[in-house]
Amino acid sequence: MATTRFLVVDDSATMRRIVINTLKTIGYEDVVEAGDGAEALAQLRSHEIHFVVTDWNMPNMSGLEFTKAVRSDDKLQHLPILMVTTRGVKEDIVEALQARVSSYIVKPFTPPVFKEKIDQLLKLVPQ
Amino acid sequence: MSMPTEAKQDQTILRRLEELRDVIQTSRKVLPLFDNFLQFVKEIVPMIEGLNHSLDESASKLPKASTELHNVSKATETATIAILDTLDAMGRSLDEGTKLAENLQQRRTNGAAVEEQEHGQWSQLQNTFHTLSDQVGSITITLQVQDITSQQLAAVNHLVKSVYERLSWLMNQFEVTDLRSLHEEVKMFELPQAFDPNASWEDHGTRQSLADDLVRKTAAVAASVPRAS
Numbered sequence: 001m002a003t004t005r006f007l008v009v010d011d012s013a014t015m016r017r018i019v020i021n022t023l024k025t026i027g028y029e030d031v032v033e034a035g036d037g038a039e040a041l042a043q044l045r046s047h048e049i050h051f052v053v054t055d056w057n058m059p060n061m062s063g064l065e066f067t068k069a070v071r072s073d074d075k076l077q078h079l080p081i082l083m084v085t086t087r088g089v090k091e092d093i094v095e096a097l098q099a100r101v102s103s104y105i106v107k108p109f110t111p112p113v114f115k116e117k118i119d120q121l122l123k124l125v126p127q
Numbered sequence: 128m129s130m131p132t133e134a135k136q137d138q139t140i141l142r143r144l145e146e147l148r149d150v151i152q153t154s155r156k157v158l159p160l161f162d163n164f165l166q167f168v169k170e171i172v173p174m175i176e177g178l179n180h181s182l183d184e185s186a187s188k189l190p191k192a193s194t195e196l197h198n199v200s201k202a203t204e205t206a207t208i209a210i211l212d213t214l215d216a217m218g219r220s221l222d223e224g225t226k227l228a229e230n231l232q233q234r235r236t237n238g239a240a241v242e243e244q245e246h247g248q249w250s251q252l253q254n255t256f257h258t259l260s261d262q263v264g265s266i267t268i269t270l271q272v273q274d275i276t277s278q279q280l281a282a283v284n285h286l287v288k289s290v291y292e293r294l295s296w297l298m299n300q301f302e303v304t305d306l307r308s309l310h311e312e313v314k315m316f317e318l319p320q321a322f323d324p325n326a327s328w329e330d331h332g333t334r335q336s337l338a339d340d341l342v343r344k345t346a347a348v349a350a351s352v353p354r355a356s
Contacts, residue, residue: 010274012277014207014211015274017211021211021215021264056323057321057323085323086275086327107274108275111264
C-alpha cells in the first residue's frame with residue numbers, strides 16, 4: 001500500500017488531536033477522525049482504512065462495541081485495531097482482547113510505546 | 128331458684144364499678160406514656176421540619192455543583208486545545224528553524240573555508256532546535272491529563288447525580304411540596320459523557336506492562352490453535 005490511512009476514534013477532541021499529532025511525528029500523515037463508534041463505522045464505509053486507533057469509553061457506541069461490529073464483518077477480520085484507553089484493569093484488557101482488539105495501550109501513552117505497537121501490528125498485516 | 132331482681136342489679140353495678148376501676152388503673156399507667164409520646168412528637172416535628180429544610184437546601188445546591196463540574200471540564204478542554212494550537216505553531220516554527228539552520232550550514236560548508244568554531248555553532252543551533260521540538264512533543268503528550276481529568280470529573284458528577292436523586296426520593300417521602308423545577312434541575316445532569324470511573328494518571332508503566340503481558344499471551348494462544356485449511 002502506498003500510504004497507511006489511520007482512523008482515530010475518540011470522543012475527546014484533545015485526545016484525537018494528541019493521537020493525530022503523535023502519528024504525524026512518527027511519519028503517518030493520512031488520518032481520518034471519528035467522535036464515537038457509530039461515526040467510525042460510517043468512516044470505515046466511506047474510506048479505505050488500514051489501521052484503527054480507538055478509545056473505549058465513548059457515547060452512542062463504545063470502542064468495544066465498535067470493535068465487535070468491525071470483527072463481525074468478514075472483510076475486516078485483519079484490520080489492525082489498537083485500543084488506547086484509561087481502562088487498565090485486567091478484566092477490561094481481557095474483555096477487549098476477547099472482542100479481538102489487536103493491541104492495547106493504557107493512557108497516558110508515550111510516543112515510543114505508541115510507535116512500537118503500530119510497527120508490530122503493521123508487520124502482521126497480510127500484504 | 129332465680130336470684131331476686133334487686134340482687135342482680137347490685138351485682139351488675141359492682142361489676143361495672145370494678146371495670147371502671149380497672150380502666151382508671153390502666154389509664155394511670157398509660158397516661159404518663161401518652162404524655163411522653165406527646166412530648167416526643169413536639170420535639171420531633173421541628174426536627175423533621177429542619178431535616179426537610181436541610182434536604183431542600185442540599186438538593187438545591189447539587190445541580191449548581193454539577194454545572195460547575197461541567198464548566199470546569201469544558202474550560203479545561205478549551206484551554207488544552209488552545210495550548211495544543213500554540214504547541215503546533217511552535218513545532219512548525221522549530222521545524223522551519225531547523226531546516227533554515229541546516230541550509231545555512233550546508234551553504235557555508237559548500238562555500239569558502241568555514242572556521243571550525245562557526246561550524247560547531249551551527250550544529251549546536253540545530254541540536255537546540257531538535258531538543259526544543261522534542262520538548263514541545265513532550266508537552267503535547269502530557270496534555271492527555273485533560274482527558275483523564277475530564278473522566279474523573281464526569282465520575283464525580285455521576286456521584287453528585289446519584290446523591291441528588293436519593294435526596295429527591297427522601298424529599299418525596301417527607302412530602303416536601305417545594306420541589307422547585309426538580310425535573311428541570313435533573314436535566315442539567317444529563318450530560319452525554321461516557322467515562323471510566325477509575326481513570327488515573329499513572330506513568331510508571333505498570334498497567335501497560337500488564338496489558339502487554341495479556342496481549343502476548345492471547346497472541347500465543349491464537350498462534351497455537353491450528354488454522355482451518
